[in-house]
Amino acid sequence: MHCSSSWLTRPFRERATQCFLGILLAALAVVTLFNLTLPAEHPLHVSTYTVTLLGKYLSYALLAVAVDLVWGYLGILSLGHGAFFALGGYAMGMYLMRQIGDRGTYGDPLLPDFMVFLDWDALPWYWLGFDMAWFAFLMVLLAPGLLALVFGFLAFRSRVTGVYLSIITQALTFALMLAFFRNEMGFGGNNGLTDFKELLGFDLRSDATRLGLFLATGMALAVGYVLCRAIVSSKLGRVCVATRDAEARTRFLGYRVERFQLFVFVVSAMLAGVAGALYVPQVGIINPSEFSPIFSIEIVLWVALGGRATLYGAVIGAILVNYAKTVFTGVMPDAWLFALGGMFVLVTVLLPKGIAGLLAYRLRRRRPPPSSSPEPTAPREASA
Amino acid sequence: MKIPPCLRWLLALCLLACLPLAVHAQAQAQAQDDTGQSLLASLDAASYARMDGAIEAIVASGDERSRGWLEALLGGKLQRHKETGRFVVVLENRGRNWPVVDALTGEALGEMSRRELDRIGINNALRGQLQSVLAVLDLRVDDVGARREAARDLLGRVDEAMVVPLQGLLEDEADAEVSRLLAQGLAIHRLEQGDAAAIESLAGSLNPEARAALSSAARSDDPALAEAASSALADIEQKLRLNSGLETLYFGLSLGSVLVLAAIGLAITFGVMGVINMAHGELMMLGAYTTWAMQQLLPGQSGLALVLSIPAGFLVAALAGIAIERGVIQFLKGRPLETLLATFGVSLILQQLVRTGISPLNRTVVSPEWMSGSLMINEGLSLTLNRLYVLGFALLVFAGLMLVMRRTRLGLEVRAVTQNRAMARSMGIRATRVDIMTFALGSGVAGLAGVALSQLTNVGPNLGQNYIIDSFMVVVFGGVGNLWGTLVAGLSLGVINQVLEPWAGAVLAKILVLVFIILFIQKRPRGLFPQKGRAAEG
Numbered sequence: 001m002h003c004s005s006s007w008l009t010r011p012f013r014e015r016a017t018q019c020f021l022g023i024l025l026a027a028l029a030v031v032t033l034f035n036l037t038l039p040a041e042h043p044l045h046v047s048t049y050t051v052t053l054l055g056k057y058l059s060y061a062l063l064a065v066a067v068d069l070v071w072g073y074l075g076i077l078s079l080g081h082g083a084f085f086a087l088g089g090y091a092m093g094m095y096l097m098r099q100i101g102d103r104g105t106y107g108d109p110l111l112p113d114f115m116v117f118l119d120w121d122a123l124p125w126y127w128l129g130f131d132m133a134w135f136a137f138l139m140v141l142l143a144p145g146l147l148a149l150v151f152g153f154l155a156f157r158s159r160v161t162g163v164y165l166s167i168i169t170q171a172l173t174f175a176l177m178l179a180f181f182r183n184e185m186g187f188g189g190n191n192g193l194t195d196f197k198e199l200l201g202f203d204l205r206s207d208a209t210r211l212g213l214f215l216a217t218g219m220a221l222a223v224g225y226v227l228c229r230a231i232v233s234s235k236l237g238r239v240c241v242a243t244r245d246a247e248a249r250t251r252f253l254g255y256r257v258e259r260f261q262l263f264v265f266v267v268s269a270m271l272a273g274v275a276g277a278l279y280v281p282q283v284g285i286i287n288p289s290e291f292s293p294i295f296s297i298e299i300v301l302w303v304a305l306g307g308r309a310t311l312y313g314a315v316i317g318a319i320l321v322n323y324a325k326t327v328f329t330g331v332m333p334d335a336w337l338f339a340l341g342g343m344f345v346l347v348t349v350l351l352p353k354g355i356a357g358l359l360a361y362r363l364r365r366r367r368p369p370p371s372s373s374p375e376p377t378a379p380r381e382a383s384a
Numbered sequence: 385m386k387i388p389p390c391l392r393w394l395l396a397l398c399l400l401a402c403l404p405l406a407v408h409a410q411a412q413a414q415a416q417d418d419t420g421q422s423l424l425a426s427l428d429a430a431s432y433a434r435m436d437g438a439i440e441a442i443v444a445s446g447d448e449r450s451r452g453w454l455e456a457l458l459g460g461k462l463q464r465h466k467e468t469g470r471f472v473v474v475l476e477n478r479g480r481n482w483p484v485v486d487a488l489t490g491e492a493l494g495e496m497s498r499r500e501l502d503r504i505g506i507n508n509a510l511r512g513q514l515q516s517v518l519a520v521l522d523l524r525v526d527d528v529g530a531r532r533e534a535a536r537d538l539l540g541r542v543d544e545a546m547v548v549p550l551q552g553l554l555e556d557e558a559d560a561e562v563s564r565l566l567a568q569g570l571a572i573h574r575l576e577q578g579d580a581a582a583i584e585s586l587a588g589s590l591n592p593e594a595r596a597a598l599s600s601a602a603r604s605d606d607p608a609l610a611e612a613a614s615s616a617l618a619d620i621e622q623k624l625r626l627n628s629g630l631e632t633l634y635f636g637l638s639l640g641s642v643l644v645l646a647a648i649g650l651a652i653t654f655g656v657m658g659v660i661n662m663a664h665g666e667l668m669m670l671g672a673y674t675t676w677a678m679q680q681l682l683p684g685q686s687g688l689a690l691v692l693s694i695p696a697g698f699l700v701a702a703l704a705g706i707a708i709e710r711g712v713i714q715f716l717k718g719r720p721l722e723t724l725l726a727t728f729g730v731s732l733i734l735q736q737l738v739r740t741g742i743s744p745l746n747r748t749v750v751s752p753e754w755m756s757g758s759l760m761i762n763e764g765l766s767l768t769l770n771r772l773y774v775l776g777f778a779l780l781v782f783a784g785l786m787l788v789m790r791r792t793r794l795g796l797e798v799r800a801v802t803q804n805r806a807m808a809r810s811m812g813i814r815a816t817r818v819d820i821m822t823f824a825l826g827s828g829v830a831g832l833a834g835v836a837l838s839q840l841t842n843v844g845p846n847l848g849q850n851y852i853i854d855s856f857m858v859v860v861f862g863g864v865g866n867l868w869g870t871l872v873a874g875l876s877l878g879v880i881n882q883v884l885e886p887w888a889g890a891v892l893a894k895i896l897v898l899v900f901i902i903l904f905i906q907k908r909p910r911g912l913f914p915q916k917g918r919a920a921e922g
Binding site for chain 2: 157159163170297301334337338341344345
């Protein structure tokens with residue numbers, strides 16, 4: 001097989017990808033059209049507030065796709081993907097902070113408000129360069145990528161797997177949360193980075209910019225999805241699935257399992273970073289709570305609810321759960337944790353393949369051909 | 385009322401017999417009042433220069449009211465009524481009318497206008513003298529505790545006028561602690577006068593006053609004195625360092641004991657069933673809330689409530705554990721990652737249950753009297769009792785669990801299932817029953833940890849969350865399925881945390897510990913005490 005020519009085009013020949021991209025692009029077009037052309041009184045009008053909310057859901061969906069890539073296809077339950085998301089977000093936030101310039105409350109041309117407040121007289125070295133968009137956008141990829149590289153190298157090399165790895169990733173994001181809460185770190189401490197003004201010269205509060213950000217997030221999701229699909233349907237993806245189902249056996253077959261794991265883990269972290277970078281200008285703030293372990297574990301729930309190892313399931317799960325969260329926290333905030341906890345229990349016990357599994361089951365009953373996506377099997381107890 | 389005649393006679397006789405006694409008592413009180421009146425009158429009449437004589441006369445009289453007078457005099461509250469000449473003590477000199485009591489009889493005289501009263505004034509020299517006189521007076525009381533307190537207060541405040549009376553007191557003193565403190569107080573005074581011999585009796589003292597005197601002596605012009613003082617000071621510094629080291633160790637062990645309590649239940653369930661129970665922290669929370677509920681049931685008997693909540697907390701958490709095992713975990717056999725997620729959901733539900741059912745705010749759990757206070761080792765080191773109890777409790781729980789695992793049928797079965805589930809089942813062990821019992825045991829221990837924690841921290845819905853990551857770290861560090869590993873890992877992580885804390889700050893210390901564990905896993909992926917042989921192939 002000529003992998004070099006076909007690995008990128010192969011996803012487009014898959015039915016699932018075609019369906020997913022079709023629905024996503026149609027949804028983007030409909031939202032844009034309804035937002036721009038219909039008057040505000042019209043019942044089908046999509047307000048800018050809703051557009052931003054949808055944009056937030058889409059950035060979460062991209063994050064969920066990143067988690068599904070490592071959990072669904074590699075068997076690594078990362079409870080620390082929130083950290084990569086937040087690092088990407090912070091990189092973007094730092095750029096946006098520098099863009100404020102002298103329009104902050106204290107009017108300092110160089111230092112962000114919180115540094116003036118802390119009586120700092122110079123910019124810390126790691127803030128240098130963030131006034132340039134290209135550097136900041138590079139850091140959106142590099143910061144989470146480097147962390148994942150170092151962490152993954154250490155973890156996979158010594159064959160930390162299963163629940164051990166989950167716990168360690170949780171400790172990672174917990175440690176980062178504690179660190180970012182400190183004012184001395186120079187990332188705004190408890191309050192984080194906020195009060196942004198403009199991105200690449202566009203006013204962040206204008207309706208057009210918000211619609212643009214929504215569309216950009218949608219496109220990022222499409223690209224991320226195709227990239228992940230390309231990875232999992234390539235030969236590399238086959239090795240990943242083999243690793244997930246029988247790590248020791250794959251190793252004995254001669255594959256350097258830890259290299260595959262490391263590569264996919266870093267790609268996933270970078271995708272999470274991009275999601276974070278798109279999330280921050282839309283919600284207008286980034287603070288250490290994105291590092292909290294509960295957020296990371298919530299991401300896993302999105303994937304579990306949607307159905308792991310399908311990629312599109314992660315998108316469905318992320319949008320559904322976050323829509324439910326928006327509704328619940330508005331109507332009865334107390335009940336949200338009950339609902340969330342209940343979902344964790346019900347999905348894992350009753351719906352192990354998620355909504356995607358349910359859909360596939362329905363489709364299969366209607367027509368016989370076998371589905372193309374590999375399904376996760378229970379890890380064998382004998383594999384060390 | 386009818387009294388027989390003979391009795392009436394008897395009564396009359398008794399009354400007659402008592403009469404002289406009553407008269408005598410009245411006369412005595414009168415006489416005492418007279419001496420008191422004259423003492424106060426001479427105090428009032430004396431000029432500032434003569435007043436010390438009048439004060440000494442009051443002290444020499446040995447009158448039990450003299451302390452109250454002198455204290456009132458020092459506070460400017462000993463006053464004379466302008467018209468009647470009666471001496472009164474003002475209870476509170478604020479506002480226009482002051483509540484007063486009679487200085488001699490102590491009877492309340494209601495309120496008097498400040499204009500009716502005349503203050504007996506003193507000057508600064510007298511104020512200093514009065515303070516030392518009062519201190520010496522306190523050293524004459526019978527209560528040993530009060531004497532020690534007074535002697536401790538005197539350190540660094542001894543002046544020339546007090547030396548003679550204090551030396552007299554020192555000779556008569558029976559209590560060793562009071563004599564030691566008095567001798568130190570005198571030595572500090574002598575050192576301040578430039579007496580190098582005094583350094584010897586101050587050597588090794590941990591009292592801050594003694595240290596202050598020594599360090600000022602170390603800066604003196606006399607080279608011999610300065611050298612002797614600084615060498616004594618160096619000794620003291622070393623002793624202090626040892627003390628603070630011991631204190632850090634104690635706090636570390638205390639934190640470690642909490643970690644061990646929190647982690648040991650987790651280690652059992654994780655080791656036996658390969659199941660990560662994310663709701664473990666919430667089971668601890670249930671234990672802590674059981675203590676709170678017990679105290680609400682038995683108001684005013686916090687000690688009894690605490691003792692009763694040890695079995696109650698165990699039961700509540702164990703029952704909740706069984707419910708989790710039967711309701712969720714049994715359906716997720718062989719899928720550890722899913723179990724982790726499901727139990728996390730349970731933990732969210734339990735937290736929210738407490739928030740809506742009881743309150744989102746922290747509840748106060750009272751510490752019984754025998755647990756508050758501290759154990760004083762020396763002047764620079766005292767150990768808080770509640771932490772000591774928790775440390776002891778953790779060791780007890782550990783020993784108990786060890787016994788259960790090593791000496792009971794259940795322990796034998798648990799170990800068999802841990803090592804080889806299939807083989808154990810074919811030998812007739814009912815593995816499902818063992819699972820339930822193990823989970824109940826581990827959860828019950830979490831309940832015990834909660835009871836202990838209620839004595840150290842706030843009892844609130846977030847109590848469990850704060851400990852869950854730490855306890856996982858302990859299990860991972862110590863090695864799964866090994867109780868000794870959990871003990872060693874918990875205690876050492878506690879100590880490491882406390883050692884790093886003064887150097888790096890609390891948050892950074894925690895981060896460093898987490899990083900340390902992540903790196904440690906590199907070297908030993910299966911913890912400090914890994915399972916060996918076939919059991920490791922889990």
